[in-house]
Amino acid sequence: MYSNEDLERFYFQYQTEALPSGESVQSFCKRNNVPYNIFSKWYKDIRKRIVEVSVDGRPSSESSPDSSVPDAPPPQSPAALRIMVDIAMSNGLRLSQKNLSYRELRLLIEKLEVLC
Template sequence: MYSSEDLERFYFQYQTEAMPKGISIEQFCSRNKVPYNIFYKWYKDTRNKIVEVKVDGLPTSAQEEPKQECPSQEPSSTVTKPSGVRILVELRMTNGLHISQKNLSYQELKRLIEKLEGLC
């Protein structure tokens, strides 16, 4: 039996490998021996499980830091002022994509959101 995590990874693989080539999800399921009816039921059940999140204000350490614009740098290579607050972000999108980032600073969170906005 396929777990939700298995189907999530399968759908991500479809989006990154097959969708850009114009392959339908039915064809991709067939080629990878995943029953389409199981995938479709998972997709239908999970795509509406989205919770709206509203963030008010800035952490105190972020208000004091000067704004640094470095879009070409990855968050792991950026040196930021250590603060006591670290952020965990977990996103599940209506198309089944799941994004999880742990131990982010406020600046790294801003950078992640800017990158995600570019995808919209």
């Protein structure tokens, strides 16, 4: 039996590996020995909870590499803004950090960039 977490990881793997190359969900399921009917039912049940995320304040590709990233997010109540990051990788590794401030998020990203 596949858990919700297993299917979530599988969906992420499909999004990152197969979708950019144009592979169908059916062939990806078959290649990874995941029954398509189980994945399809899970996706139909969960798809309304999947939301697209947009990032504000990201440097444009035209900006010079010397430009600095601001230390604070756009004006909001600083105490109210808390961030949760959940990263699932295709090899099964999952990284989750909750209750981050903007500054803590920047530090986490800087640490992760070194690993790339």
